[in-house]
Amino acid sequence: MKVLGTGCSSCKALYSTVQEAVKQLGIDAEVIKEEDLNKIMAYNVMSLPALVVNEKVVSKCQKLTVEQVKQLLA
Known part of the structure; x- marks a missing residue:
């Protein structure tokens, strides 16, 4: 799963929140923090932060x- 964001406080907060949720659920998942604007735009997202699960x-x-x-x- 990926957290899309440019490094703003909201993006950092969502990244931390997702990590905590994964930990609480006991899921073996990698949480990626994507800050590259070109990669973010590939998801057709204009409002950040965004959460991507299974692409x-x-x-x-x-x-x-x-x-x-x-x-x-879930």
């Missing part, structure tokens, strides 16, 4: 809680 954008421009991320991953 599908599941959230954009939202400050998700750990519980919300866990629901998206």
Whole structure:
């Protein structure tokens, strides 16, 4: 899974939240922080941060809680 963002505080917060959700769920998953604008644009995302799971954008421009991320991953 990937967190798309340019390094802003919201992007960093989502990255931390996703890591915590993965830890709580006990999932063996790599969380990638994608900051390359060209790669982000390949997902057709204009609002950041965004969360990508299995190469599908599941959230954009939202400050998700750990519980919300866990629901998206379930």
